[in-house]
Amino acid sequence: MIQEVQTYINQWERLADKALAGERITLEEGLAVLQSDDHELLPLLQAAFRVRHHHFGKKVKLNMIFNAKSGLCPENCGYCSQSIISTAPIEKYTLLKKDVLVSGAREAMERKAGTYCIVASGRGPTDREVDEVCAAVREIKEEMPLKICACLGILKEGQAARLKEAGVERYNHNLNTSADHHDKITTSHSYDDRVQTVEAAKEAGISPCSGCIVGMGESDEQIVKVAYELRTLDADSIPVNFLHAIPGTPLEGMDELNPRRCLKVLALFRFVCPEKEIRVSGGREVNLGTLQPFALYPANALFVGDYLTTEGQVANQDHQIIRDLGFEIEECAL
Template identity: 65%
Template sequence: MNWDVLAQDVINGYELTDEEALAILKSPNEEILQLLSGAYQIRKHYYGNKVKLNMIINTKSGNCSENCGYCAQSRDSTAPIEKYRMLDKDSIVRGAEKAHQLNAGTYCIVASGRGPANWELERVIEAVEEIKGKYDLKICACLGILKPGQAERLKAAGVSRYNHNINTSENHHDAITTSHTYQDRVRTVNEAKQAGLSPCSGVIVGMKETKQDVVQMAKALRNLEADSIPVNFLHAIDGTALEGTHELNPIYCLKVLALFRFINPTKEIRVSGGREVNLKSLQPLGLYAANSIFIGDYLTTLGQEDTKDHQMLRDLGFEADVVYEEGAGTLKALLEEGVRADL
């Protein structure tokens, strides 16, 4: 397969067949640089050498009623994680201050659980309203399955994006969780879209799925028209149902990122949870296909030091893509830290 030619076809509007998509995942390891060259052509066409930076805050940890096999916060997990109820407003706002200091363009407010209680939603809304008055941050909320009217309230408060991952393929879903359906997740993404929120939905690779499952995940997200696609690689945690699962290697992870770029050429592809433990020393190569990363820690696992993330971008010759929204943050402060911002 000539990956550069296929990349140009994709830029011109071509959609990969299942066979071509599978060929990416099955490609010989010695072709990885050629494959990434093709993925980079697509990425550069739409995003140049800009990298979007995101920071996550776990505003409510553990005690989740769902039985997701990958999650340390699940009701069935025995992982020794910190558990707490919804953080107070000031703590959520302080997290936004840190995101601003780290030059993150998007602040992701995440809470465990099937969906937010009314009082939890109110707290998030109060925090978002204060954050939007102080910082030039895009706010993404990830609060689970929403009740009628909740998406509209988040939008009115200043939330720009809503995340609800499909996590895996429809065929593999019941092997990962049975406390909600695949269609519950799809419906939540669509409800967020209908409320005017930018849809964010992604996957976790490495949960004993087949390569065909991975292809179907990428295509399902294309059909959902997800604007932002977090690609997580399973970081198996002791005490979860997937404890001891180690199916991934760095080169396969790069093939997965290339696949998502070829199938979703115009979308934000984010290297997310598990990148440090799965991509290992090949982390920088992932950004030739992806154009977004999380900086800082994840929900219950540690991330790479933010200084190393910024150094990685500089070493690659890439730039932080700081997208400003209305607010009170200053461009001067960002420029003083050596980050180029394109308005």
């Protein structure tokens, strides 16, 4: 028994060694992480934490989402309550005015978030919407030491440059899933559309943020593939979402996840993208439950407050988790 324990400890420590050396773990090694026995979970998390600690110490970055435009989306994404095919009873409104967006930034400061994420539903922004967001960003940057992330959908030519000029440091556009699973989730835009928007943000000098949603019927191999794809894309920040299947969406009732599975996914992403910000994102409270604190051993960031159309945990509870772990909030982490 002791020899067996030492064997799998050594297995995960070898993955940590490879990650720290900048080597990409193999597909077989990635699958071994996802398919590992639950009794291997603590040694697996310890190995992932060694990589996390090397790059980020015990610091935790906090991000806050602000739903700047809700519903009214013509896309058919199966996970999304804001989609045109969703019947979920959500609030719907057009892009909020500048003063409301600025007020949201003040709330982010109160919650000790270092990054304020302005999110708008829809395929992509109109030029007028970009103007409104830019005006709000300029005012926020004059008043508060926040990093600004915009998530406005597929960008048209020139829009990324305008956002950059206004002070947007980061642009989020998730790949959501691997290229070979994308059509199972949405057909109203392509996987390449998503990649091209991330590349447009990078070309404009904006830090790319792109991640995934796990639990949408994808295979283990497809989870490893999207981790590889995000490594190739060189996303600086990788939000890992866990499906919160909302009634009224096509994925309603899907329930593939448990807390241990989620922790293995986070460990995988730390091994594949060792020096990147791995953020525990949507569905955290629902899918990780009482094991939420363990997520910060592989991950170094999380969202505080509510998500787009679902409620999140009270910020003080997140702050308490971080304190209880002996970790430190990286306030105003620019």
